[in-house]
Amino acid sequence: MSTRAQSSPVPxxxxxxxxxxxxxxxxxxxxxxxxLFMLATIVAVLTLVAMLFNIINSSFGLVAIQNEVEPETLSxxxxxxxxxxxxxxxxxxxxxxxxxxxxxxESEQPFADRxxxxxxxxxxxxxxxxxxxxxxxxxxxxxxxxxxxxxxSQQYPNARLEFRSWFNPNFVSSPQSSVPQLAGVxxxxxxxLWTILITIVVAFPLGMGAAIYLEEYASDNxxxxxxxTNISNLAGVPSIIYGMLGLAxxxxxxxPLTSGALFGLTDPTTxxxxxxLSAGLTLALLILPVLIINGQEAIRAVPNSLRHASxxxxxxxxxxxxHHVLPSALPGILTGTILAISRAIGETAPLVVVGAxxxxxxxxxxxxxxxxxxxxxIYQWTVRPQLEFxxxxxxxxxxxxxxxxxxxxxxxxxxxxxxxxx
Amino acid sequence: xxxxxxxxxxxxxxxxxxYAIEAHQLSVYYGNFRAIxxxxxxxxxxxxxxxxxxxxxxxxxxxRAFNRMNDLVxxxxxxxxxxxxxxxxxxxxxxxxxxxxxxxMVFQKPNPFPKSIYENVAWGARINGFRGNMDELVExxxxxxxxxxxxxxxxxxxxxxxxxxxxxxxxxxxxxxxxPEIILMDEPASALDxxxxxxxxxLMHELARxxxxxxxxxNMQQAARTSDYTAFLLMDEDRAxxxxxxxxxxxxxxxxxxxxxxxxxxGRFG
Numbered sequence: 001m002s003t004r005a006q007s008s009p010v011p012x013x014x015x016x017x018x019x020x021x022x023x024x025x026x027x028x029x030x031x032x033x034x035x036l037f038m039l040a041t042i043v044a045v046l047t048l049v050a051m052l053f054n055i056i057n058s059s060f061g062l063v064a065i066q067n068e069v070e071p072e073t074l075s076x077x078x079x080x081x082x083x084x085x086x087x088x089x090x091x092x093x094x095x096x097x098x099x100x101x102x103x104x105x106e107s108e109q110p111f112a113d114r115x116x117x118x119x120x121x122x123x124x125x126x127x128x129x130x131x132x133x134x135x136x137x138x139x140x141x142x143x144x145x146x147x148x149x150x151x152x153s154q155q156y157p158n159a160r161l162e163f164r165s166w167f168n169p170n171f172v173s174s175p176q177s178s179v180p181q182l183a184g185v186x187x188x189x190x191x192x193l194w195t196i197l198i199t200i201v202v203a204f205p206l207g208m209g210a211a212i213y214l215e216e217y218a219s220d221n222x223x224x225x226x227x228x229t230n231i232s233n234l235a236g237v238p239s240i241i242y243g244m245l246g247l248a249x250x251x252x253x254x255x256p257l258t259s260g261a262l263f264g265l266t267d268p269t270t271x272x273x274x275x276x277l278s279a280g281l282t283l284a285l286l287i288l289p290v291l292i293i294n295g296q297e298a299i300r301a302v303p304n305s306l307r308h309a310s311x312x313x314x315x316x317x318x319x320x321x322x323h324h325v326l327p328s329a330l331p332g333i334l335t336g337t338i339l340a341i342s343r344a345i346g347e348t349a350p351l352v353v354v355g356a357x358x359x360x361x362x363x364x365x366x367x368x369x370x371x372x373x374x375x376x377x378i379y380q381w382t383v384r385p386q387l388e389f390x391x392x393x394x395x396x397x398x399x400x401x402x403x404x405x406x407x408x409x410x411x412x413x414x415x416x417x418x419x420x421x422x
Numbered sequence: 423x424x425x426x427x428x429x430x431x432x433x434x435x436x437x438x439x440x441y442a443i444e445a446h447q448l449s450v451y452y453g454n455f456r457a458i459x460x461x462x463x464x465x466x467x468x469x470x471x472x473x474x475x476x477x478x479x480x481x482x483x484x485x486r487a488f489n490r491m492n493d494l495v496x497x498x499x500x501x502x503x504x505x506x507x508x509x510x511x512x513x514x515x516x517x518x519x520x521x522x523x524x525x526x527m528v529f530q531k532p533n534p535f536p537k538s539i540y541e542n543v544a545w546g547a548r549i550n551g552f553r554g555n556m557d558e559l560v561e562x563x564x565x566x567x568x569x570x571x572x573x574x575x576x577x578x579x580x581x582x583x584x585x586x587x588x589x590x591x592x593x594x595x596x597x598x599x600x601x602p603e604i605i606l607m608d609e610p611a612s613a614l615d616x617x618x619x620x621x622x623x624x625l626m627h628e629l630a631r632x633x634x635x636x637x638x639x640x641n642m643q644q645a646a647r648t649s650d651y652t653a654f655l656l657m658d659e660d661r662a663x664x665x666x667x668x669x670x671x672x673x674x675x676x677x678x679x680x681x682x683x684x685x686x687x688x689g690r691f692g
Contacts, residue, residue: 220496305533309593311494313546313600314523323545324535 055401058394059167062141063181064152066159068129069096081123086116089123096127125182132181133159135388167395175361176377180388185396189403190363191276191356191371192345196407198280198367199344203288204337210288211295211333216321235289243353246282251354260368274355277367282350287340294336298329331419338411342404348375374400441505442467442604442634443488443525448502449662450483450492457483459662460502463653465604470626470635472649472671474642476686479655480663481638485606488636489525490518506604523550526597530609532589534581534596539564539573542581542592546600559599566632567595568625587618591625598629605629607637611644623648642687646675654683 071081074092084092090111094102105111105122114122124130133156136148141163152161164181174184210231218224251273256262258273258281302325310320326333356376364371374396381393445463449456458480465471473481483492490511492498503510511521534542543560552559560577564570569591573584581592590610597605607626611619626635626648639645645652652675653668667674667683678684685691 303533305529305531306535308491308494308527308529309533309535309596312489312491312522312527312529313596314519314550315546316519316549319549323549328536 055394055397057138058391059398060138060141060165061163061391062136062145062148062161063132063164064134064156064159064161065130066133066156068131069127070158071128074123074127082120084120086111086114086119089116089119092127093119093123101126130181132164132388135164135391166391167398171392171395172399175363176359176372177361178359180386180392183392185374185377185399187360187363188372188374188377188396189399191360192373192375192400192403194276194364194367194369194371195280195283195351195373196341196345198277199283199287200337200341202281203284203291203340206284207288207291207337207340208295208333210292211299212321212326214292215296215299216317216325231289231292235293238349239286239347240349240353242282242286243350245285246278246350246354250278250281258368260366263368274357274370275368276364276371279351279354279356279371279373280367282354283344283347286347286350287344290340290343291337294340295329295333298332298336299325301332302328327418331415334411334415334418338408338415341411342408345404345407346375346400348373348379351376352379374403440467441465443636444503444505445484445487446503446505448484448487448500448504450480450487451499451501452495453497456660456662458487458655459658459660459664461655461663461665463665463668465634465636466651467634468630468632469650470630470637470648471651471653472645473636473638473653473655474640474645474686475655475663475666476657476691477640478661478663479657481655482608483663484655485608485636485638486527488604488606489522489527491522491527493518523600524602525604525606526600526602527606527608528590528593528597528610531613532586532593534584534589534592536580536582538578539581539584539592540577543595543599546596550600552600563595563599564592566598566629567591568621568628569595585618587614587621590614590618590622594622594625594629598633602633604634604636607635609638609640612640619644642675646671654678654680654686656682656686 074081076084076088081089093105097105105126111119134152136144140148149161152159171184172189173186174182175187176185177183214224214228214231218227250258255273258275258278260275260277306324306328307320310324315323351373357370357372358376358380360370360372378393378396378400381389381396384390441464443465445461448458448461448463450458461484463484473484475481486492487500488504488506492500500512504512506521506525509516511518535545537545540560543563544556547556547559561570561574564573569588572588573592576583581589584592590613594605594610611622614622623644626637629635630650637645637649649671651669652671654666654674655663656666658664667678667680669679674683675687678687
């Protein structure tokens with residue numbers, strides 16, 4: 001060592017070849033990269049803000065409402081409409097609506113059993129018939145109030161202007177309707193929840209089983225490597241392909257099973273296998289590769305020293321997996337599952353192909369029901385020509401976001417509990 | 423199959439010749455690479471045997487061959503025999519799980535389970551079907567590992583909350599709790615500070631009364647201090663580990679028979 005150092009000395013760091021004179025340039029380069037990375041983050045944040053703004057902008061705003069019959073004309077002896085007795089309201093209803101409709105309302109629920117508020121709501125719905133003739137976005141409502149007021153008084157002299165939140169409790173709890181201000185997303189929420197429940201129940205055990213097998217049992221041979229590659233590729237297959245697969249297998253091929261006919265549960269309104277079960281199974285197939293890959297990564301991240309410690313005590317492979325590998329991998333597994341479910345709940349294309357209903361007013365009651373889902377509902381509303389449907393589409397997006405965030409939050413809480421338990 | 427029994431004095435009865443474990447013409451391959459070659463080694467019962475040698479000479483491979491931990495390495499296979507209780511542990515009718523229960527192992531890096539101290543000790547016994555008083559077993563095992571006084575008030579805290587040296591003694595307690603006949607130690611003190619190392623070495627002497635200990639160490643002072651017998655391994659020209667010399671520690675260190683042993687222990691290489 002010492003002899004070599006003497007014969008070929010390390011070049012000296014004098015002022016001519018030292019790197020100190022390029023230090024400012026190196027710092028400038030570093031600064032530039034930092035700026036670029038910051039810019040990327042800013043673009044991402046701006047995109048997110050723009051999206052949120054767009055949704056909120058459409059979810060709230062001024063509306064011009066025009067009544068077909070003014071409530072003042074219905075008031076009796078100076079008593080305003082909403083304070084009339086039930087009997088008086090029923091009389092108005094009988095007077096103003098067709099006989100057939102009145103009989104239908106009676107048969108839905110006898111008027112004797114209805115209370116005043118209920119009948120009043122019927123009068124509003126069937127007689128006064130408030131109609132939104134024009135709606136404005138939140139930004140327009142806030143910035144151009146004067147112009148809007150002028151426009152309303154000119155074009156719709158009988159209309160009144162009011163501020164409306166399209167995202168409201170009624171919207172969440174009402175079923176679908178062809179009238180935008182009455183339409184809600186209850187059926188869509190229930191459809192989404194049912195579907196995602198089936199997806200989780202089917203995909204999670206299958207995905208974890210496959211992940212455990214591939215990581216802990218499978219040997220590194222040709223066949224297993226092919227399987228591994230294919231799973232990775234499947235994770236990148238467009239979702240509509242899965243929709244077609246679901247249509248072929250679950251809707252058509254397994255129709256007796258997915259329509260419930262096999263169990264004698266067929267709902268006569270459900271013509272075939274286009275049920276929640278088919279949709280759930282299709283989405284399960286869709287997220288299965290993602291779940292497997294995430295599970296494998298979580299299991300691989302468990303240090304080998306833990307496995308060795310377990311084996312060295314005379315544990316079997318299964319005892320090692322069950323007592324040490326899985327508990328350590330669980331937080332990672334749950335994180336991956338959360339991401340996969342988030343993807344599934346926002347999926348539209350496969351559901352369209354599998355045959356989600358677009359207009360459905362009754363709640364899904366079993367896995368064999370016809371269904372619609374939130375993304376489908378949003379899609380249906382955005383393609384309608386009337387502006388108001390775009391407002392409720394935005395409100396439905398808000399509902400979907402809230403649903404997603406609350407699902408994610410509960411999963412994060414679950415995960416933290418598991419990882420803290422130690 | 424070897425029956426599972428609690429620790430008792432009759433457990434060596436079926437053994438032969440007073441040796442705890444014997445390697446006979448043992449070679450271990452990783453794929454096509456022969457890591458150790460034709461090792462013949464008879465380990466004395468209730469003694470501490472040290473395996474020394476330069477890096478890559480196959481000390482750890484030999485150690486792991488004694489409880490079939492090499493089975494976990496993909497592509498590893500074994501030629502020759504390892505005789506334990508008069509039987510070849512690589513015979514087809516022998517279950518490696520039972521072998522590992524009877525020949526425990528302590529690793530280089532302390533690796534307690536991410537569970538409580540109590541669970542760390544109790545788990546191995548429980549999965550092996552221990553039916554006795556678990557509290558007693560945990561206390562006794564922790565006492566044997568000289569850890570009881572330090573942890574008796576925090577048995578339900580995480581094993582990871584202990585210091586490195588304590589964690590390593592917890593790992594020893596964990597092994598002791600399943601009542602093995604032999605304890606293999608793979609550089610058990612190399613990740614520890616000198617004080618903790620000293621404690622582990624003292625502990626090894628205590629344990630040698632009840633157990634046979636085989637230890638791999640890089641530290642020749644440690645081998646000289648702690649062991650009764652020393653085996654010196656070296657790579658041959660194919661980079662396969664061979665056993666150069668094996669004998670009582672004082673003899674090997676003071677009067678080595680082989681020139682290569684002398685060169686190694688005097689620090690001429692390695």
